[in-house]
Each structure stands twice: as C-alpha cells, then as structure tokens.
Amino acid sequence: MATEIQVPMLPLKGMRAFVTGGAQGIGAGICIGLARAGAAVAVVDIQTGKTQDIVDQIVAGGGMAIPISADICSEDDCRRAIDDAVAGLGGLDILVNCAAPGRNRNMLGKLSDVDWDTHQQIVLNASAILADAACDHLAASGHGAIVNISSVTSHSIAVDQCSWPYHVSKAGLDQFTRWLAVRFGGRGIRVNAVAPGLVDRDSGHKLTDNPQHRAVVEAIVPLGRAGHADDIAQAVVFLCSRQAAYITGQILTVDGGLGVAEVFGASLRAFKAGVEASS
Ligand SMILES: NC(=O)c1ccc[n+]([C@@H]2O[C@H](COP(=O)([O-])OP(=O)(O)OC[C@H]3O[C@@H](n4cnc5c(N)ncnc54)[C@H](O)[C@@H]3O)[C@@H](O)[C@H]2O)c1
Known part of the structure; x- marks a missing residue:
C-alpha cells in the first residue's frame, strides 16, 4: 500500500504570530521568515517608523503583517499589544520574545x-508578562508555540564583549523557557528558545565589514562565517511548525558550531589571524 506523502510548502499557513523587537536586526528577520512560511505577523517594537517599514516590506512581498507600537518595559503596553494583535489577526498561535536593549560593555563596579x-x-519581565497575556489565546489555537531568543552568552562568558546584566538576563530566560514548558505543556503550548552565536547585521555597520573582525569570525566559527538573521529565523520557523510538535523546553543553539569549537585552538587561531591582519 502506498504511503501518502504531503510536503507542507508553507509550514505556518494560517498561523498568527506576535514578534517583539521586530523593527530591525534578528527580530525583523524572524518576522520576514515567519511571513514567508505563511504566518500573519504582528510586528511589535518601540521604533514606530521602522516597524511600519518591516510591515510594508512583508505586505509588498505578498505576506500579511500589522504594526504594533509598544514599549515592552510597560506592563500596560505588553497587555494592550497582545489585545491589539488578537483583534488585528483574529487570534494568536505564536509568541516570539526577541527584543533586547542595546548592549553596553558594563563590567562589575560600573553597573x-x-x-x-x-x-x-x-528580557525577563516582558517575556513573562507577554506569555501570561498570550497563554489563553495560544491554548485556544490548539498548537500554540512560544520561542524566546536567548544567546550563547547565556551559558558562556564573552569577556569584554557584552554587559553582565545581558549574560545574566539571558541565562534567566533559558530557565524561564524550561519552567514555562513544564507549566504550559498541559495546555498544549510548546515553549523553546533559540540561542544565536555571532550574527551579522543586515544593514548599517556589519560585524564583518572590518577585515580583522572578519578574519577572527572565520577563524573561530567552525562553519567559517557569521550568522545571518535568516539563519535564526529558520530555526524559529521550525520550532513553531507542526514538524516540532513533540519538542518543548529546549534551547536550540544556532551558532555555526562556535560553542562546541575547541576553545584553546580557536582562541589561538583568532589571535594569530589578528596578528597577521595587523602586521
Ligand atoms: N546580534 C547578535 O549577534 C545576537 C547574538 C545572540 C543573541 N542575540 C539576541 O537576538 C535578539 C535580537 O538581537 P539584535 O542584534 O537583532 O538586536 P537589535 O538591537 O538590532 O534589535 C533589538 C530590537 O528590540 C527593540 N526594543 C528594545 N527595547 C524595546 C522596548 N522597550 N520595547 C519594544 N521594543 C524594544 C529595538 O527597538 C530593536 O528593534 C536579542 O534578543 C539579542 O539578545 C543577538
């Protein structure tokens, strides 16, 4: 007897997504990736003009998106934004917590x-409030999914690269992801996180514009390049899709192998590449 094979061309067709930090960078890439996969997307950000630009881009490409202007530091804004998304999209199947503050290089003693x-x-309060505000809608969808955008710095320390409040908040987000997966499992809501490594910006100042930085990235990342927003978006699409129906409570690292590279050898190669580039 023949097995019926059905390939889902649009894995998120008919789903409705809410993405914070959607106005630029990885968040914008996730909005576009979800829309390409068939979802209608609420692009949520504090930067109203840039939010509208991403919505226009998605709509011009044949997708469906609405802009929501919100400061997610405010609980009222978080709850109002979920209400607006539900009203504008007709419900909610996906919540992506991606917004993050700009990073300072804060060291202890200068916090x-x-x-x-x-x-x-x-990173923490807004993700919790949004999950709380969205959970009834996600449960009603029958296949609700939450994806938190973490970082490889949640479990390793990038000395002098990021501020320690950033590292600590992302570590908290990982544990919140596991906790929520256990609490929400019974309501049919899956909760996972994606932890990016070094991701290049799609516009403006790029990590790899500087040849010395590029040489270091090529030396320390086993796949030999920085990540792109779309690399992260594809992982989010997968985790929101029915193909991931039995995956919850997981932190999926998307870093080109950076985190499993042999640390001493990688550091030595980066050091040599830096020395060669500057001599
Ligand atoms: N870029 C990287 O290399 C990298 C690596 C690991 C993890 N990450 C994570 O990926 C996510 C996106 O990173 P990015 O580099 O694209 O960041 P980004 O700074 O380019 O974008 C962050 C977005 O969040 C929005 N935002 C900030 N405060 C807000 C608020 N109070 N209310 C609403 N929106 C707000 C900003 O307006 C911006 O659009 C973050 O969670 C970041 O920690 C990034």
Whole structure:
C-alpha cells in the first residue's frame, strides 16, 4: 500500500504570530521568515517608523503583517499589544520574545541601576508578562508555540564583549523557557528558545565589514562565517511548525558550531589571524 506523502510548502499557513523587537536586526528577520512560511505577523517594537517599514516590506512581498507600537518595559503596553494583535489577526498561535536593549560593555563596579533594570525588564519581565497575556489565546489555537531568543552568552562568558546584566538576563530566560514548558505543556503550548552565536547585521555597520573582525569570525566559527538573521529565523520557523510538535523546553543553539569549537585552538587561531591582519 502506498504511503501518502504531503510536503507542507508553507509550514505556518494560517498561523498568527506576535514578534517583539521586530523593527530591525534578528527580530525583523524572524518576522520576514515567519511571513514567508505563511504566518500573519504582528510586528511589535518601540521604533514606530521602522516597524511600519518591516510591515510594508512583508505586505509588498505578498505576506500579511500589522504594526504594533509598544514599549515592552510597560506592563500596560505588553497587555494592550497582545489585545491589539488578537483583534488585528483574529487570534494568536505564536509568541516570539526577541527584543533586547542595546548592549553596553558594563563590567562589575560600573553597573548603573538603569542598565540592570532595563535588561531584566525587557528580557525577563516582558517575556513573562507577554506569555501570561498570550497563554489563553495560544491554548485556544490548539498548537500554540512560544520561542524566546536567548544567546550563547547565556551559558558562556564573552569577556569584554557584552554587559553582565545581558549574560545574566539571558541565562534567566533559558530557565524561564524550561519552567514555562513544564507549566504550559498541559495546555498544549510548546515553549523553546533559540540561542544565536555571532550574527551579522543586515544593514548599517556589519560585524564583518572590518577585515580583522572578519578574519577572527572565520577563524573561530567552525562553519567559517557569521550568522545571518535568516539563519535564526529558520530555526524559529521550525520550532513553531507542526514538524516540532513533540519538542518543548529546549534551547536550540544556532551558532555555526562556535560553542562546541575547541576553545584553546580557536582562541589561538583568532589571535594569530589578528596578528597577521595587523602586521
Ligand atoms: N546580534 C547578535 O549577534 C545576537 C547574538 C545572540 C543573541 N542575540 C539576541 O537576538 C535578539 C535580537 O538581537 P539584535 O542584534 O537583532 O538586536 P537589535 O538591537 O538590532 O534589535 C533589538 C530590537 O528590540 C527593540 N526594543 C528594545 N527595547 C524595546 C522596548 N522597550 N520595547 C519594544 N521594543 C524594544 C529595538 O527597538 C530593536 O528593534 C536579542 O534578543 C539579542 O539578545 C543577538
């Protein structure tokens, strides 16, 4: 007897997604990736003009998107944004917590209250409030999915690269992901995280514009390049799709192998590449 094979061309067709930090960078890439996979997307960000630009881009490409302007440091804004998305899209199947504050290189002893509070508010508090506000809608969808955007810095320390409130908030987000997966499993909502490594910007100042930086990235990343927003978006699409129906509570690292590279050898190669490039 022949087995019926059905290939889903648009794995998220008919689904409705809410993405924070969607106005630029990885968040914008995720909005576009979800729309390409068939989802209608609420692009949520504090930057109103850029949010509209991403919506226009998706709509011009034949996709469906709506802009939502919100400061997710405010609980009222978070809850209003979920209500607006549900009203605008007719429900909610997917929540992606991607927004993050700009990163300062804060070291211990130079921490401002504002920096600490902003990280905890945007990365942790907002993710929790949005999950709380969205959970009834996600449960009603029958295949609700939450994806939190973490970082490889949640479990390793990039000395002098990121502020420690950033590292700590992302580590908290990983544990929140596992906790939520257990709490929401019974309601049919899956909760996972994607942890990017070094991701290049799609516009403006790029990580790899500087030849010395590029040489270091090529030396330390086993796949020999920085990631792109679309690399992260594809992982998010998979985790939201029915193909991932039995995956929850997981942190999927998307870093070109950076995290499993042999640390000493990679550091030595990066050092040599840096020396060669500057001599
Ligand atoms: N870029 C990387 O190499 C990298 C690596 C690992 C993890 N990440 C994670 O990926 C995500 C996106 O990173 P990115 O580099 O694209 O960041 P980005 O700074 O380019 O974009 C962050 C977005 O969040 C929005 N935002 C900030 N505060 C907000 C608020 N209060 N309310 C609403 N929106 C707000 C910003 O307006 C911006 O559009 C972040 O969670 C980041 O921690 C990035």
